[in-house]
Amino acid sequence: MDTKKEENSLILITKNLLIGLKTTLTTFFQKPVTFQYPRERLKLAERFRGVPKLNINKDNSLRCVACMLCQTVCPSEAIKIKLGYVDYGNKHELTERQKQNKSLEKLENNIYNDGRRHPESFEIDLLRCICCGYCEEICPEEAISMSDKFEFGFYTRDEGIFGIDKLIKL
Amino acid sequence: MIFWLITTLIKILIVFGVLLLSAAYLTLLERKVAARIQNRLGPMEAGFHGYLQPIADGIKLFFKEDIIPADANKILFILAPIIVVIPVLTTFAVIPFGAPIKIFGHIVPLQITNVNIGILFILALSSLGIYGVVIGGWASNSKYSLLGAIRTAAQMISYELSLVLSIIGVIMIAGNLSLAQIVSSQSHMWFIVYQPIGFLIYLIASTAEMNRVPFDLGEAEGEIVAGFHTEYSSMKFAFYFIGEYGQIVINSAIITTLFLGGWEGPFLPSVLWFVIKVFLVILIYLWFRWTYPRLRYDELMDLGWKILLPLSLANIVVTGFIMILLGK
Numbered sequence: 001m002d003t004k005k006e007e008n009s010l011i012l013i014t015k016n017l018l019i020g021l022k023t024t025l026t027t028f029f030q031k032p033v034t035f036q037y038p039r040e041r042l043k044l045a046e047r048f049r050g051v052p053k054l055n056i057n058k059d060n061s062l063r064c065v066a067c068m069l070c071q072t073v074c075p076s077e078a079i080k081i082k083l084g085y086v087d088y089g090n091k092h093e094l095t096e097r098q099k100q101n102k103s104l105e106k107l108e109n110n111i112y113n114d115g116r117r118h119p120e121s122f123e124i125d126l127l128r129c130i131c132c133g134y135c136e137e138i139c140p141e142e143a144i145s146m147s148d149k150f151e152f153g154f155y156t157r158d159e160g161i162f163g164i165d166k167l168i169k170l
Numbered sequence: 171m172i173f174w175l176i177t178t179l180i181k182i183l184i185v186f187g188v189l190l191l192s193a194a195y196l197t198l199l200e201r202k203v204a205a206r207i208q209n210r211l212g213p214m215e216a217g218f219h220g221y222l223q224p225i226a227d228g229i230k231l232f233f234k235e236d237i238i239p240a241d242a243n244k245i246l247f248i249l250a251p252i253i254v255v256i257p258v259l260t261t262f263a264v265i266p267f268g269a270p271i272k273i274f275g276h277i278v279p280l281q282i283t284n285v286n287i288g289i290l291f292i293l294a295l296s297s298l299g300i301y302g303v304v305i306g307g308w309a310s311n312s313k314y315s316l317l318g319a320i321r322t323a324a325q326m327i328s329y330e331l332s333l334v335l336s337i338i339g340v341i342m343i344a345g346n347l348s349l350a351q352i353v354s355s356q357s358h359m360w361f362i363v364y365q366p367i368g369f370l371i372y373l374i375a376s377t378a379e380m381n382r383v384p385f386d387l388g389e390a391e392g393e394i395v396a397g398f399h400t401e402y403s404s405m406k407f408a409f410y411f412i413g414e415y416g417q418i419v420i421n422s423a424i425i426t427t428l429f430l431g432g433w434e435g436p437f438l439p440s441v442l443w444f445v446i447k448v449f450l451v452i453l454i455y456l457w458f459r460w461t462y463p464r465l466r467y468d469e470l471m472d473l474g475w476k477i478l479l480p481l482s483l484a485n486i487v488v489t490g491f492i493m494i495l496l497g498k
Binding site: 010017020021023024025027028030031032033034036 | 208214457461462477
């Protein structure tokens with residue numbers, strides 16, 4: 001086919017020009033797809049992965065038992081856990097079995113514990129976190145899960161490291 | 171005499187104010203139309219749905235630094251934007267924007283001055299605007315500006331011809347050069363019915379003459395930065411913009427007057443009819459802009475010399491023949 005002849009056909013050009021006008025006219029009457037971001041928000045999917053948050057029990061105690069699995073699995077090394085033991089206080093009476101627990105002898109003095117561990121500090125560096133969800137997947141206690149928060153702003157890098165208090169509120 | 175002076179002054183002030191305001195708000199309209207065509211919202215932040223955006227833009231441009239390039243020709247550099255704006259503001263003087271009204275027993279025509287060669291006046295002034303572009307491009311001492319100015323000059327010469335020739339059909343039918351007479355001779359039938367090809371040619375040629383997309387080779391931002399106003403900033407740049415958008419209003423008003431029956435129309439007041447028609451023609455210009463991509467330079471020249479010019483000449487001949495056959 002002689003393409004050049006077809007290109008130069010005035011009727012074809014005019015037809016195509018009119019098709020162009022029709023296209024823009026139809027889009028003119030369509031609904032805009034823009035949403036005004038800070039005021040309007042996209043509906044997040046149920047499985048949306050924001051940054052991780054810490055879960056708590058009904059009595060406001062942490063579910064985390066400081067097993068260190070999330071710290072180990074974290075690919076970007078964003079999680080840092082400092083191990084600690086739950087202190088029941090000296091009024092608390094240990095059961096016979098708990099008294100037999102030899103591992104408790106390694107503990108510092110004045111800590112009354114049944115061997116139950118908890119994180120003394122739990123830090124997630126949000127500037128390192130890639131929201132991959134590995135920590136949520138590996139956690140045996142369902143203590144860490146992904147929140148739906150994804151917008152953060154910091155003035156310094158240190159502000160990006162969230163401790164237990166902030167992570168619970170996420 | 172005093173009454174005439176006062177009414178004329180008031181008319182001038184109203185036309186001047188409305189023209190400048192509409193030129194400013196055309197920028198917003200253009201952005202909104204562009205946004206709707208691209209399924210966006212356009213400016214939304216300044217005021218309700220961005221209705222204060224032109225004012226914000228004006229204030230911003232006013233406080234911008236006014237830069238004159240080191241090797242620029244200072245006098246011409248400052249003169250150029252002024253030359254662009256003044257013809258645009260002057261052109262509206264001869265356009266009738268409403269039926270004559272009666273105030274205190276005097277008949278006041280809603281037209282600043284009824285020149286009996288109104289069309290020639292408009293054509294003369296609209297071709298003056300090119301000097302602003304060429305002088306500005308040359309005085310900037312920048313290769314982009316110069317290239318843009320040369321392109322614009324060549325383009326304007328090619329399209330001014332078919333622009334003028336497309337109007338001749340209208341003049342032949344009306345038998346008059348005065349715009350008021352042309353409008354009153356359209357009271358039974360608009361001239362777009364008699365001159366559809368003339369209307370189309372005028373629409374295309376005026377788009378090219380105003381340097382608008384798809385004929386914006388003079389300021390082709392993908393090729394030569396911003397063309398003739400590359401080096402301009404602050405209010406000088408704003409002047410070029412006012413000139414550009416004022417010209418859209420002017421050309422729409424001319425099309426309305428020549429082809430769409432001016433202020434003639436039933437029921438509504440005549441000024442309102444004029445405004446509605448002008449607005450619709452402006453929308454057509456915006457529609458063109460956001461539909462078509464820019465032409466290549468040789469395509470532009472082809473369209474001007476090989477299609478529009480013969481077509482407008484043929485239009486004149488055919489109009490003449492038909493008029494003789496009908497014995498008018």
